[in-house]
Amino acid sequence: MLEGTTAEIRERKALRVNPAKTCQPIGAMYASLGIHKCMPHSHGSQGCCAYHRSHLTRHHKEPIVATTSSFTEGASVFGGLANLKTALENIFTIYEPDIVSVHTTCLSEVIGDDIPTIVKKSEEAGIIPEGKMVIHANTPSFVGSHVTGFSVQCAAFVNYLAESNGAKKNVINIFPGWVEPADMRELKRIAELLGVEYILAPDTSDVLDSALDGEYKMYPDGGTTVSQLKAMGDSLATLALGPMASALAAEKLTKKCKVDHSILELPIGISATDAFVNALRIAGDVTVPRELEKERGRLVDMVSDMSQYLHRKKVAIFGDPDHLTPMIKFLVEVGMQPAVVVTGTKGKKWAQNIREICSEANPEVEVVPFSDIHYLHQWIKANPVDLLMGNTYGKYVAKSENLPFVRFGFPILDRVGHRAFPLLGYAGGLRLIEKITDAFFDKRDREDPDHEIELVL
Amino acid sequence: MKADEPTKVIQVLDDRAAQVWTKGSGEAFVCDRKSTAGSVTQRACAFCGSRVVLYPIADALHIVHGPIGCAVYNWDIRGSLSSGSQLHRNSFSTDLAEKEVIFGGEKKLEASLLELIEYYKPKAAFVYSTCIVGLIGDDVQAICRKVSKKTNIDCIPVDSPGFKGTKKTGYQAACEAAYKLVGTGDTSGISKYSINLMGEFNIGGEAWMIREYYERIGIEVVATITGDGRVDDLRRCHGAALNLVQCSGSMTHLAQLLEEEHGIPLKRVSFFGFEDTAQALYTAAEHFGDPELMCKAEELVRDEIAKYTPKIKAYRKELKGKKAALYVGGAFKAFSLVLALRALGMKTVLAGTQTGNAEDYKQLQDICDPGTVIVDDSNPLELAKFVLEKEVDLFIGGVKERPIAFKLGVAFCDHNHERKIPLAGFEGMLHFADEVAKSVLSPIWKFAPRHELRALKINTQIADTESP
Ligand code: SF4
Ligand code: SF4
Numbered sequence: 073m074l075e076g077t078t079a080e081i082r083e084r085k086a087l088r089v090n091p092a093k094t095c096q097p098i099g100a101m102y103a104s105l106g107i108h109k110c111m112p113h114s115h116g117s118q119g120c121c122a123y124h125r126s127h128l129t130r131h132h133k134e135p136i137v138a139t140t141s142s143f144t145e146g147a148s149v150f151g152g153l154a155n156l157k158t159a160l161e162n163i164f165t166i167y168e169p170d171i172v173s174v175h176t177t178c179l180s181e182v183i184g185d186d187i188p189t190i191v192k193k194s195e196e197a198g199i200i201p202e203g204k205m206v207i208h209a210n211t212p213s214f215v216g217s218h219v220t221g222f223s224v225q226c227a228a229f230v231n232y233l234a235e236s237n238g239a240k241k242n243v244i245n246i247f248p249g250w251v252e253p254a255d256m257r258e259l260k261r262i263a264e265l266l267g268v269e270y271i272l273a274p275d276t277s278d279v280l281d282s283a284l285d286g287e288y289k290m291y292p293d294g295g296t297t298v299s300q301l302k303a304m305g306d307s308l309a310t311l312a313l314g315p316m317a318s319a320l321a322a323e324k325l326t327k328k329c330k331v332d333h334s335i336l337e338l339p340i341g342i343s344a345t346d347a348f349v350n351a352l353r354i355a356g357d358v359t360v361p362r363e364l365e366k367e368r369g370r371l372v373d374m375v376s377d378m379s380q381y382l383h384r385k386k387v388a389i390f391g392d393p394d395h396l397t398p399m400i401k402f403l404v405e406v407g408m409q410p411a412v413v414v415t416g417t418k419g420k421k422w423a424q425n426i427r428e429i430c431s432e433a434n435p436e437v438e439v440v441p442f443s444d445i446h447y448l449h450q451w452i453k454a455n456p457v458d459l460l461m462g463n464t465y466g467k468y469v470a471k472s473e474n475l476p477f478v479r480f481g482f483p484i485l486d487r488v489g490h491r492a493f494p495l496l497g498y499a500g501g502l503r504l505i506e507k508i509t510d511a512f513f514d515k516r517d518r519e520d521p522d523h524e525i526e527l528v529l
Numbered sequence: 530m531k532a533d534e535p536t537k538v539i540q541v542l543d544d545r546a547a548q549v550w551t552k553g554s555g556e557a558f559v560c561d562r563k564s565t566a567g568s569v570t571q572r573a574c575a576f577c578g579s580r581v582v583l584y585p586i587a588d589a590l591h592i593v594h595g596p597i598g599c600a601v602y603n604w605d606i607r608g609s610l611s612s613g614s615q616l617h618r619n620s621f622s623t624d625l626a627e628k629e630v631i632f633g634g635e636k637k638l639e640a641s642l643l644e645l646i647e648y649y650k651p652k653a654a655f656v657y658s659t660c661i662v663g664l665i666g667d668d669v670q671a672i673c674r675k676v677s678k679k680t681n682i683d684c685i686p687v688d689s690p691g692f693k694g695t696k697k698t699g700y701q702a703a704c705e706a707a708y709k710l711v712g713t714g715d716t717s718g719i720s721k722y723s724i725n726l727m728g729e730f731n732i733g734g735e736a737w738m739i740r741e742y743y744e745r746i747g748i749e750v751v752a753t754i755t756g757d758g759r760v761d762d763l764r765r766c767h768g769a770a771l772n773l774v775q776c777s778g779s780m781t782h783l784a785q786l787l788e789e790e791h792g793i794p795l796k797r798v799s800f801f802g803f804e805d806t807a808q809a810l811y812t813a814a815e816h817f818g819d820p821e822l823m824c825k826a827e828e829l830v831r832d833e834i835a836k837y838t839p840k841i842k843a844y845r846k847e848l849k850g851k852k853a854a855l856y857v858g859g860a861f862k863a864f865s866l867v868l869a870l871r872a873l874g875m876k877t878v879l880a881g882t883q884t885g886n887a888e889d890y891k892q893l894q895d896i897c898d899p900g901t902v903i904v905d906d907s908n909p910l911e912l913a914k915f916v917l918e919k920e921v922d923l924f925i926g927g928v929k930e931r932p933i934a935f936k937l938g939v940a941f942c943d944h945n946h947e948r949k950i951p952l953a954g955f956e957g958m959l960h961f962a963d964e965v966a967k968s969v970l971s972p973i974w975k976f977a978p979r980h981e982l983r984a985l986k987i988n989t990q991i992a993d994t995e996s997p
Contacts, residue, residue, distance in 0.1 A: 095598025119574020119691035123602035162567030286978035
């Protein structure tokens with residue numbers, strides 16, 4: 073692998089080498105974990121579920137709980153009806169969740185199991201206890217990616233749960249998109265600073281970043297509650313952060329309960345955070361507190377201090393579309409030059425938008441949706457860059473090309489920072505600038521000949 | 530949990546009751562079953578089993594035929610080292626899309642294989658089919674035959690869709706696949722004292738260490754299967770005079786095939802801990818019946834033990850009396866761990882595996898102390914319950930158990946194949962002791978509520994007895 077890539081770009085028709093995406097159910101599982109007392113359930117063979125749990129565990133370093141229908145050869149021929157019924161029965165008696173969130177896998181989709189019918193039958197058979205719920209999302213992986221899995225799961229929350237009784241409350245819904253628990257915490261902090269009442273859904277903070285308290289809780293304290301999900305229908309407005317992850321749910325909610333929505337980029341960097349803060353301000357009819365303005369000012373200040381080191385630096389970046397758009401905007405804002413942008417998810421329009429964002433900073437930017445890290449690596453070999461940004465899998469490229477590397481996105485399997493510090497908001501911007509300049513400077517300090525080592529940078 | 534609240538009794542799934550057993554209870558024990566639908570099982574699938582076993586064959590192409598996820602989750606997650614080619618560390622997937630699900634993925638598979646073989650020029654190719662491949666009706670065998678013919682590179686289908694069973698089912702499929710290569714290479718020049726090391730995956734370089742032991746005593750190692758594996762070694766491994774099989778499940782089937790069809794005897798060994806490692810060397814020496822081999826083996830064992838004992842003793846002093854729980858993949862590993870922990874002065878109070886069979890558990894029960902809880906195919910709640918009840922100091926397990934242990938304020942040691950530290954052989958024992966000590970003796974546990982409470986209780990007791 074490390075030495076296995078050539079600069080010459082081969083045309084590949086068929087296959088994926090070192091993918092920059094993964095499958096839908098893991099997104100559905102992550103979203104469901106952000107609901108309080110919710111058991112994510114994987115309807116398929118046990119392998120998929122085990123994989124998704126392990127992968128999330130490696131990223132969050134937290135216990136990830138989910139159940140599986142444990143398909144056997146029989147189920148794969150005759151369908152998984154019986155398996156799901158038994159599973160629901162066992163889950164409600166033993167693990168006592170408030171809600172079970174079923175998602176499908178490739179296998180159950182190919183077989184064509186009809187989840188709502190199975191759930192209805194289970195209800196009739198008295199398997200689902202009074203006051204408890206089963207919801208579902210279809211997440212075959214041969215369409216979409218982990219991001220769309222997250223998105224359809226969020227839409228399922230709305231479909232099944234949101235209701236309105238006509239009387240609007242002065243509350244703003246926020247769909248956070250696929251971001252870290254620390255980022256969700258940051259979104260809440262900003263909303264609270266502004267004094268806006270909000271419902272954040274899903275919310276994985278205090279679920280996937282819980283404290284060591286000597287107890288193993290199958291359902292940690294955090295998560296959006298079912299009653300909050302229901303109440304979303306009565307809110308004044310919805311802010312959907314990240315079009316790919318959140319738009320679907322917001323649109324559903326508008327249709328179902330007539331809650332107006334705006335679709336925003338994830339608040340990464342200066343202008344995207346401005347847009348979020350502004351949207352919150354308008355929706356909540358509040359003023360932006362001085363404290364938040366100061367935070368913004370500190371970010372602009374740090375960028376100005378560091379601008380000579382950032383200016384025109386060429387960046388290779390890969391990740392999920394929702395993360396990439398505002399991140400690239402931020403890179404442009406601080407004077408850097410996105411050189412190549414790769415995502416594993418499909419998106420022609422998205423690519424066009426990225427080109428527009430880069431039109432001044434670098435009109436030649438190479439934007440490739442539905443591609444992989446192998447391609448990115450080949451491109452870099454032919455067109456050297458100054459910095460690589462992406463998830464952990466980028467480390468192979470960084471190592472073989474000796475590039476400063478800033479980790480962001482999903483998954484991060486080999487560092488801990490993403491668990492504690494947000495990348496969202498102005499605070500997240502400060503951290504990004506720190507990470508980027510650290511990566512540059514560490515390399516310089518390591519490699520500069522003795523006589524060129526600088527004390528003050 | 531509050532200080533004086535009794536440990537909340539966590540219900541064990543009714544269906545699973547017989548899969549949990551306490552030594553000395555006199556009840557029957559059931560294992561080797563499919564996971565119950567709806568349980569939070571720690572088990573993976575058959576595909577995962579075959580993939581991890583064949584993965585270390587470094588100069589082969591490993592391509593996963595299926596939707597993207599199946600390939601992503603096992604991309605370079607194992608600590609198996611290769612001394613040369615790193616080809617196996619890439620992730621190749623046909624990334625099946627809706628179109629192929631409807632019209633079949635054969636064309637895409639064929640094109641992928643042809644492209645990859647031309648580009649990487651591998652020695653052979655393994656094609657793993659995942660769950661949906663059979664359902665959409667792809668004839669993977671036929672494609673493999675076709676591509677083999679076109680390219681002159683052996684393309685070997687690995688038939689282990691996940692739903693066929695646990696990892697163990699996958700091991701069988703992996704052995705069948707590997708066996709396709711066996712017997713196709715030249716065996717001339719192989720010593721009469723020669724072995725294959727089977728079920729050794731070269732985690733953190735373990736296979737290199739063990740190979741060196743055997744070479745030092747005059748025994749040739751024909752192939753390490755599959756650690757630091759090479760296609761050509763597999764082709765000629767039938768020329769070895771003896772198979773040493775490590776790790777209960779994964780390579781037994783291949784060893785049996787070699788015994789049945791090539792008359793190579795097999796012996797089960799373990800390289801974990803001083804006793805087991807020494808025994809593994811003696812087993813081979815004894816088998817060949819040459820006193821000189823045995824002489825050299827004894828000398829090696831003496832030297833190595835002398836080299837590491839003083840250091841181990843130092844660790845033993847610090848670890849004595851600590852209690853351990855283990856939950857590992859195979860039963861054979863569990864046996865060795867119980868013994869190794871004992872060597873460090875520690876006691877095993879909970880032992881479980883994902884894939885043990887009746888015979889394995891019988892043996893496990895025999896070597897454990899009375900009162901040890903034994904579980905098959907467990908889940909987090911159950912494990913957490915026993916860890917608290919038994920006041921465990923150290924948990925040994927895999928990726929899914931680590932954060933649970935930490936939440937409970939219990940130390941953890943990774944003994945699965947994702948680690949990168951060699952724990953085998955004489956030197957490995959030192960690494961093991963070090964790993965255990967690093968976690969168990971970490972000052973951080975002082976701040977874990979469980980220990981804070983314990984300390985508080987002891988203090989108040991002392992105060993009580995002191996006050997008149
Ligand atoms: S159970 Fe089947 S579909 Fe799931 S990971 Fe295993 S092989 Fe893939
Ligand atoms: S079968 Fe589908 S859902 Fe399961 S791991 Fe593979 S890609 Fe993901």
